[in-house]
Amino acid sequence: MTSQERVLLALRRQEADRVPIHDTPWGTTEERWHREGMPEGQSSYDYFGFEIRGYWGDNSLQLERKVIEETDDYIIATDGNGATMKNWKHRTTTPELVDFLIKSRAIWEEYKPRRAYNDRRVDWSGARAAYDDARAKGLFFYLGWGPGFTQVCDMVGPERLLIAMVEEPEWAKDMFMTDAQVCVAIAEEMMARGFDFDAGWIFDDLGYKHKGFFSPAMYRELLMPAHKLICDCFKSRGKPMLLHSCGYVTEFMPLFIECGFDCIQPLEVKAGNDLIALKKQYGEWLCFMGGIDVRAMADPDPRVIEREIATKLPAAKQGGGYIFHSDHSVPDNVSFAQYQRVMELVAEYGRY
Numbered sequence: 001m002t003s004q005e006r007v008l009l010a011l012r013r014q015e016a017d018r019v020p021i022h023d024t025p026w027g028t029t030e031e032r033w034h035r036e037g038m039p040e041g042q043s044s045y046d047y048f049g050f051e052i053r054g055y056w057g058d059n060s061l062q063l064e065r066k067v068i069e070e071t072d073d074y075i076i077a078t079d080g081n082g083a084t085m086k087n088w089k090h091r092t093t094t095p096e097l098v099d100f101l102i103k104s105r106a107i108w109e110e111y112k113p114r115r116a117y118n119d120r121r122v123d124w125s126g127a128r129a130a131y132d133d134a135r136a137k138g139l140f141f142y143l144g145w146g147p148g149f150t151q152v153c154d155m156v157g158p159e160r161l162l163i164a165m166v167e168e169p170e171w172a173k174d175m176f177m178t179d180a181q182v183c184v185a186i187a188e189e190m191m192a193r194g195f196d197f198d199a200g201w202i203f204d205d206l207g208y209k210h211k212g213f214f215s216p217a218m219y220r221e222l223l224m225p226a227h228k229l230i231c232d233c234f235k236s237r238g239k240p241m242l243l244h245s246c247g248y249v250t251e252f253m254p255l256f257i258e259c260g261f262d263c264i265q266p267l268e269v270k271a272g273n274d275l276i277a278l279k280k281q282y283g284e285w286l287c288f289m290g291g292i293d294v295r296a297m298a299d300p301d302p303r304v305i306e307r308e309i310a311t312k313l314p315a316a317k318q319g320g321g322y323i324f325h326s327d328h329s330v331p332d333n334v335s336f337a338q339y340q341r342v343m344e345l346v347a348e349y350g351r352y
Contacts, residue, residue, distance in 0.1 A: 002138030003051030004198060011199065011240045011262050011287050013321035019313065019350035020140075020323045021343075022052040022289065025330040026092035036336035048343055052323075053134040054142040054201060057186035058121040059151065059179055061114040063101075081155040082111075092332065102156045105164075105171045115178050117185035124193075131195055142242065143187055143197045147179040147230070148204035148223055149213065165214060165222055173222045180226035184233045191237070199262075200234040200241050202227060207247025210272040216251055224259055231260030242289070246328060248272045257285045266290030269327045276315045279322070288316060289323040297326065297342055298333045305338070306345055313349040324350060 001017050009016040025033070025044050034040055038047055045053075060080030068084065069076040076086045082101025102108050134141040152175045153161050165172045187200065204227070206212050206219070231241045240262035248271040249256075249264065256264060267273040267290040275291030296308040316322040324346050330339065 004138055004140045007051055007140035007323065008198060008240075010320055010323050011242075013283070013287055013319065015317075015320040015352045018352060019317050019346070020051050021048070021346060021350075022050050022323055022325050023048070023330055024326070025334075025339075026332055028090070028092045028332040029330050029334065032332050033336040033339070038336055044339075048339075052140045052142065053130065054144045055127045055130050056144050056146075057183065057190070059115075059145050059147055059182050059186065061111055061155075062118075062120065063114070079154075081151075083154055085154075097154065097157060100155065100157045100160070103160065105168060108156075108171065108175065112174075112178060115182050117182055117189065119189075121182070121186050122190060127190070127195070140198050142199045142201045143190065143195070144201040144203060145183045145186070145230075146203045147183050148176055148202065148226055150203070150205045151179055152176060162213065165218060169222055173225070176223050176226035177229070180229045183230050187230070187233050197234075197239065199239055200230060201244065202230060202241070203244040205244075205246040206252060207245065207249050207271060209270070210248050212248060212251060216255055219252060220255055224255060227261075228259045235260050246271070250274070250278065253278065253282050253286070257282065261286070263287040263289055263323070265323075266325055266328050269293040270295065273327075275312050279316050279318070283319065283321055287321040287323065290325040290327050291316065292324065292326050292342075294326045294328060294331060294334065297330065297338055302338075302341060305342060309342070309345040309349055313346065317350060317352070 003020065006016045007020045010020050030044055033044060038044065061082060063080050063082045065077055065079060067075060067077045073090065074086055074088050076084065076098060078084050083097065084099040085095040086098055087095045102111060131141055161172060191197065234241050241260055242263040242265060243256060243261045244265050246266070246268055250273055264286055267275055267278065267288060269291065273291065275288060278288060291312060293308055296305045299305060
């Protein structure tokens, strides 16, 4: 059975030979693993046999990136949306949001035309190479973007966006929908040129610890139409849709189903998501990817991660509909040996 076949069965909530395997180690985690024995020149994706690959379209304003300050430790630069961010060079973390170009609806209206589709939104040769490589290896291949709440937060600032969602909801909705429209345009153009994606994948963080950034009612009114536009593009072609959303998302599950998502990832444990409870309540309609606590992976007592996987995998895989993944991404406090043990446990408990 190929990885493509295995992942597609899971998304259809059917059992395969074993649960599919995917994960996303930090860059600094990869560096550590190479120091601790992972072969040089080989990524964790290839070494551990992660089964999913993808390509990301460019849904930014396509502004020129400009470096403002650079030291041995960090770099401050403007991005494609004109936002100024500080990134650290030798540790993995979310960027610090420093400043924003889009500070009002009037400025947004000035720059909004830059969100239109053009061929520069796709690295055609790079996308083709990635697609052909995945197909040759029998891997599952998706088209992904980071549209919606997270993208607009990074463009205008979280505080400004959350206030706009209450005081200027039509502006917020317009930004979400304009973003979704260019994502659909990218997808349609790529599929018209022969890219037969296995799925679409939206990356949009909607929550923090035990709460969403906004209510389900606000999601339905303002953001869900944009997500649904992208979902409809793929579902109309018989292709599944995945959603990555960090933080607490349990309260959004009924709306995710209504929107057309087939799989939710990564189900952060520390944010309050319960994989087994979600499987029991929504497993008839959704596939789940993740929910394995990275804190257990890093625990010096090996019994902790064994208990985590032995408890969760048998329940989550029942009847299909589960893809192994950490509950966020694998941080650099997880050693190479510890993650090797994770993979051994997944192989043991993930077979049907």
